[in-house]
């Protein structure tokens with residue numbers, strides 16, 4: 321083997337060991353050797369390198385059936401911190417997480433003006449603010465991941481945001497002037513799906529669908545254990561599948577799109593009609609739901625019915641293990657989940673539907689922001705320099 325080959329093998333072995341330590345810590349060197357089939361000398365030298373790199377440390381003593389008790393290895397989840405952003409149409413949610421995706425600080429601001437001219441500087445400001453809350457650590461801030469409600473191309477440029485109407489915005493270059501670490505952009509539903517895959521409900525799932533319901537509707541797909549991005553990175557626009565062929569006209573050019581029947585915008589419009597006054601603020605509507613307002617619950621039930629229709633299509637198309645629903649309205653009342661499940665049970669293929677679980681997101685309103693951070697964390701592990 322050439323020196324380059326040897327270096328590659330060592331790095332590969334070190335990454336295998338690190339991922340086992342992350343998954344199973346605390347763990348002994350002997351157990352690592354058994355699980356990875358790497359010999360004891362390799363485990364010993366590569367674990368030493370991981371300890372040197374401060375990603376792993378040793379603790380106390382484990383249980384042993386006899387003889388010397390082994391020292392256990394633990395992943396140092398606080399070796400660095402990632403920033404994740406959920407860049408909504410009318411808010412910015414920013415989280416600081418450790419390398420295990422645990423939130424250590426969170427910031428939330430609402431947006432009065434959704435234009436890039438207003439949002440760009442404000443986002444820079446919030447990122448600085450959150451960054452300064454990172455505890456001391458060997459690697460410091462390892463990257464920023466941002467979930468966008470819109471289309472992000474292969475070069476990480478924002479092509480278009482349907483609701484805030486950004487057109488060809490290079491947010492990454494704009495931020496890179498202020499921040500000297502990797503910045504990654506992705507669609508918000510993809511971010512949510514990835515966050516659930518790395519740190520949430522989809523952790524042990526091969527085929528899972530993440531439905532993010534907000535002002536619009538986005539879907540993130542985990543297929544065969546991987547994020548499915550589509551040919552050009554534009555997968556998951558299931559909010560624009562037709563559920564009413566003669567339905568209302570959508571901004572995408574189609575008619576009767578699913579999103580038009582389930583979004584927060586639709587909910588507010590229908591509730592306004594029943595109330596005879598204009599409701600613009602979802603928080604006010606959520607209060608009405610909490611207080612069992614009959615009009616609000618009727619509107620919510622109708623939204624949940626349409627949500628169930630779309631979920632039926634998704635289950636019939638993908639045969640997933642799990643469909644995760646996320647968003648203010650989803651979390652607002654158990655009524656949503658019961659109506660969705662009832663609709664799906666009535667309509668989907670029985671043998672598929674009976675094996676698919678539908679559940680509310682474990683990461684909740686932080687799903688997209690944690691998802692953004694999860695991309696940054698994964699990038700850090702993939703590209704870190706290994707000391708050999």
Ligand SMILES: [Zn+2]
Pocket residue numbers: 559560570571572573574575577
């Ligand atoms: Zn549409």
